[in-house]
Amino acid sequence: MSKDNQILEDLNSKEYEHGWSVNFETDEAPIGLNEDIIRWISTKKEEPSWLLDWRLKAFKIWQGMTEPNWSNVNYLKMDLQALRFYSAPKQSKKPKNINEVDPELIAIYERLGISLNEQKRLQGIAIDVVLDSVSVATTFKETLGKLGIIFCSFSEAVKEHPELIQKYLGLVVPMTDNYYAALNAAVFSDGSFCYIPKGVRCPMELSTYFRINAANTGQFERTLIVADDSSYVSYLEGCTAPQRDENQLHAAVVEIYAGAHAEVKYSTVQNWFPGDKDGKGGIYNFVTKRGICAGDHSKISWTQVETGSAVTWKYPSCILKGDYSIGEFYSVAVTNNFQQADTGTKMIHIGKNTKSRIVSKGISAGKSQNSYRGQVQVMKRAHNARNFSQCDSLLMGNQCGAHTFPYIDIANPSAKVEHEATTSKIGEDQIFYCNQRGIATEDAVALIVNGYAKEVLNQLPMEFAVEAQKLLALTLEGSVG
């Protein structure tokens, strides 16, 4: 019997490490979704009327839309009317700085392995944490403030920088874009906002950490990153959720705007609860992420390591509008047990001499399904557009699936588009070679998988890369005999 077959027999998923929840008092919206709920959220957040109007408009649009079913995932439709659309940890007053944050919240982050103080001290990463729906703490605000960098919760930005929010909100991902984007626009609760002024290079990694805690809540955060001309920022996003039997919905929107000569690097390590080994529970992760290279010579680079969620539906994309702009997408998506991932990217070449690069590494184990869906579109005036796509799939066992759906759409004959795809299995001879040097099979798999994903992991900031490597190993633990 081959090792591959044993993989299947011995399948047992590693218990999800972050699967705990904490009981503390919350401010919750009534269950269900209607105009009144939206008004409730907006009032709760003391929002200006322009934002309420914007939400209500999105809600109307959403009501006229139907849930998309073109992706290669199967799941029971969620009853949105049974969800709670807002849940915030109750705090007596708004924390002004990290020292005023509820110690119980801090304890949560520590259990997540992200002690804020430690983060602050050791890594010099500014971090904003979104628990359930509300952004709780933003560190390093003063340091960044001196450079004119704004990094705060979305709600705060609405109050403090309404002109920026009004200018950029929905610019890259309009509320009409898709079902989940419209839903997010109607009910989004909080998120992070970041603005880098002209010519400023952000001296530290900016980081958001999302966690869903309460039961039966959807999490709908919005992230908006604006990099003005000639600026640079590297932005990190991490996610976890407690282990629950029922499915939870996560429908976020991320918008990135890059001015001329600006560069934005956006890295995600997604580790939402994937459901148990029988496929029960887990997060539905339906996310719209898009960036626009608005100015000439701008660059947006997406790097994602997707290990969690029961169902992932996510296509970080780049609109390459400025001439000589560059879009990049580096992705590792691992699925095990009954997980389903349909992920990829869209590169839309509008400007001249625009370039895009796609490196997608899928890893499937168990009975999971892993799809890459990518579109490269070259518009008529995009002379000399270049794209290179590399889509690799690694299979572990023979009950899982890997699928590649590349769409190429070229309206300018000077375009050069290259697509390479490979499918491989972890070889028994590779595992034996590792074994022969004293490496246990499980560690051999981790080593081989990390090697396979290296090109993508290399794109991550150092400390994130280490975390991502551990996560890959953890996700696949027990998947080889």
Place this chain on the structure above:
Amino acid sequence: MLSIKNLHASIEGTPILRGINLEVKAGEVHAIMGPNGSGKSTLASVLAGREEYEVTEGEVLFQGKELLPLSPEDRARKGVFLAFQYPIEIPGVSTTNFLRTALNQVREYRGQEPLDAVKFLSLMKEKMALVEIDQKLLSRSLNEGFSGGEKKRNEIFQMAMLNPILSILDETDSGLDIDALRIVSNGVNKLKSDKNATIVVTHYQRLLDYIVPDFVHVLYKGRIVKSGTKELALELEEKGYDWIKEEVDSTATV
């Protein structure tokens, strides 16, 4: 140290090893020769624990204990090393990273602390000098795009790093140029002690000029059909295998 008794092994129902007997003592070097397909690599793989081979009869004692029930990684941790005839490529994993993982797992098994980066590096430097391997090679993906000779040299480098008790070198000489053969052989000789032993599988006397064997065995059709001292290798070089084959095949039919 190693005692192989009446070892039979088959793959997918086809018997390949058909009663191997071999005694190897600490401090000894044994050469195994024999025509293509006679079962040399199979013997090496069975000793290392490759699962595809089914042992149908016989036993193997290593340092007085049964070897065959152990997993391949535990055999390695106890000091069995196989330099592969065809080393395997692992894309994206450098030799350095690979060896660090391996060495620390071996150390953990033996109840030793893992080596920190500094100590590991200095050990690497020392062993690199032994087989004159280029550091650049060690940071590339393991065996990927390595030349034939580079792969073989890398195997011996790994052996030096892991410091095994029993080393089985499966045609390590093939693919090495004349200078490399001398360098790698010198490396193997320097690693020799009265506590470890080496089995070299080879087709050529040339290697045995450098790594001088105490015993030479001829494997044919899954059995050791002739054993002798280093002079046997010279005789084989001169006369080929036909005379042995005839000897064996005629006695078999009688």
